Amino acid sequence: MTTKFEPVIGLEIHVQLASKTKLFCSCPNGVGEDTKPNTAVCPRCTGQPGVLPVLTEGAVKLAVKAGLALGCKINEYSTFSRKHYFYPDLPKGYQITQFDKPINGAGSIEITFGPKENLQKKKIGIHHAHLEEDASKSAHFEDYSLIDFNRAGCPLLEIVSMPDMRSPEEAYAYLTEIKRLMKWVEASNCDMEKGELRVDVNVSLRPVGQEKFGTRCEIKNLNSFKAVKDALYYEINRQTELLNNGGQVVQETRLWDKEQNVTRPMRSKEDALDYRYCPEPDLPPIVLKHEWLEEVKKQMPELPAQKEAKFMAAGLNAYDAGVLTSSLDLATYFEAVTAGEKVPVKTASNWIQTDLLGMLHAEKKEIAQSPISAQTLAELLEMVEGGKITRKQGRDVFDKIWQEGGSPKAIVEKLGMVQVSDEGQLEEWAKAAIEANPKAVADYKKGNKAAIGALVGGVMKASKGKANPRLISQLLAKLLA
Ligand SMILES: [Zn+2]
Known part of the structure; x- marks a missing residue:
């Protein structure tokens, strides 16, 4: 016997904020592929020894606007933390992010999905949305790798949903709504091809009717809406088969292989403990002044x-x-x-x-x-x-x-394009059309009202499209009565 399962889906979306500068230095933000590698950099965003981060206001403002659009509670007091991991594209050996006190607290948005004639609405919770810096970008070649620091330190907003979605369609609708909102308030351009919107999905299954969540898998770095949908379909099928065959889902991070249309294990999922989060000692807390916040609210469309x-x-x-x-x-x-x-x-x-x-x-x-x-x-x-x-x-x-x-x-x-409404002229054309279409006239008189269309067409043709169609129909009906 097979059990019927229900998918439980949550999304973590990184959007690159469209501020002029990076998060902690005055280097230009989001310069793109056509800028030479390592030209939009400074000692701060390349993690040189002895430098200190300085928070820029533009990114904070956009994060707050995004939070307001997501219906989040804006925290007037928030802090930065260090998230430690080693990777060549992370020069400091840690990422500055927000951990336990994010700038945007809980919120919710409404998504729309389903067929055109029968649209459905559903509320999806936002757990929180926090500020963090982006890593740099590495490019791998046969026997060497290159690093471009232009993206290092660019401001990101990570929007973490509640596990409220129950199908790939709902996840797709949620993404569509997040993108619409972020662009609407100009918090982000959300160009996925440029990596300005990146998605990680969490998905688990539970037997229909059960409240407790099953073990989840995370699929990382999905860079198109289609990839999100396809990866979810694949993963839901994979987990369903696994569970129905007596297996167990392992908590892990998986990657989407879009060539083969499969997800593959990448690493066992790390817990928060593995990152050794600690308060960022080089940055004071963000304290939003009440008047400043009111001013931002006033600027919201x-x-x-x-x-x-x-x-x-x-x-x-x-x-x-x-x-x-x-x-x-x-x-x-x-x-x-x-x-x-x-x-x-x-x-x-x-x-x-x-x-x-x-x-x-x-x-x-x-x-x-x-x-x-x-x-x-x-x-x-x-x-x-x-x-x-x-x-x-x-x-x-x-x-x-x-x-x-x-x-x-x-x-x-x-062009001399005037609609002819002159009755004398219209009548002349109408009579000619009636004469030229005896079959349509006979059909019309037998009760086929649609046959008048051929006559209207005849008049339109004679008038070179200038006759007033409403008047012609009335006139023809009168003449044929
Ligand atoms: Zn810089």
């Missing part, structure tokens, strides 16, 4: 959940509201298009999702790089909504502005 609720109250469904709040830039764009209240929210949502995002995606551009500004799109949609031009003409104008720039009004005038 409205968070995505609040915006989503607003968009839904204005008439969008949960899915559309989710898409339009996937980034602050997109939400702001949507708000600007609908600000004049002349463009219905659903119309704006459709154009942005289908036309604008479609084009941006095809050209691998971000919303901030859109050749069509929110004001321009609003102007264009007002013309379509007001019946000045048809939707199809609107799309042609959209394409023209995308290519060449310009204002919708000028382009509509230049």
Whole structure:
């Protein structure tokens, strides 16, 4: 007999904070691959003897903003600790991190997952989120290795979730939400290709109905959302088979091999004891002044959940509201298009999702790089909504502005794109269409109302797309009555 198991998943996410400088020195932060190795360094971040760390304010501020976005309790008093381990990319022989008194205490976020028509929400707890410095980067070659210290000392925020996730889909949704929030408050750029967001997952199984957690495995350094999902699926299957065959899960750290699609043991999991944590003697505690904290709170943008609720109250469904709040830039764009209240929210949502995002995606551009500004799109949609031009003409104008720039009004005038609403002219086209389509007319009269489509099409063709489709339908119905 096989037991039915339930996965218990927790994530530890490292995000690189987007501050100007490193955490404990004034070297530039996050210089990237195109900067020559070992040029963004100083005696502090290379761990030279006799130097002392100096905490930089920028990173602390971003950590607090991130904490506020995660609904964390911000600790006005927090401390640094040393985490000891030996590795060539760690010049001091220890990492400065936060251990028992992190800057961000417990919090929670809400994730959304499931099919488009039936989205589910779930609250996931955040255990805490602490500040720490990054290690440098080693590159291994056949018989030698090189170290680049440009990344050493860059500020990281480690976000530790509660073990609240029960499926790879929930873990994926959690990651998506963390990334959205961190980018939203500009705490991190979260570019996974640049290693600005790195994920470790913890997963264990327990028989359905049992409260006590099983033995967990940690899978380290997953560098894409897909890898997280794939590794979790693999690990859940591996542990299920193991347990059903009478085996036991060993607490260990495993690595994801994305070529073979398997996890492999890396080392037995170390406990906190192995790191010999101790208070960092070279740094005073971080004490946040009350006024400073209030000022940071004031600078926080409205968070995505609040915006989503607003968009839904204005008439969008949960899915559309989710898409339009996937980034602050997109939400702001949507708000600007609908600000004049002349463009219905659903119309704006459709154009942005289908036309604008479609084009941006095809050209691998971000919303901030859109050749069509929110004001321009609003102007264009007002013309379509007001019946000045048809939707199809609107799309042609959209394409023209995308290519060449310009204002919708000028382009509509230049191309002579006016929607024809003149009844005499429409009637002439309608009569011609009826004459040319006897079959459609017969079908329509037999009760097939959809047959009118062929006649509308005929008029549109004759008018070169300029006829007002709503008026044509009315007119045809009248003539055929
Ligand atoms: Zn430095």
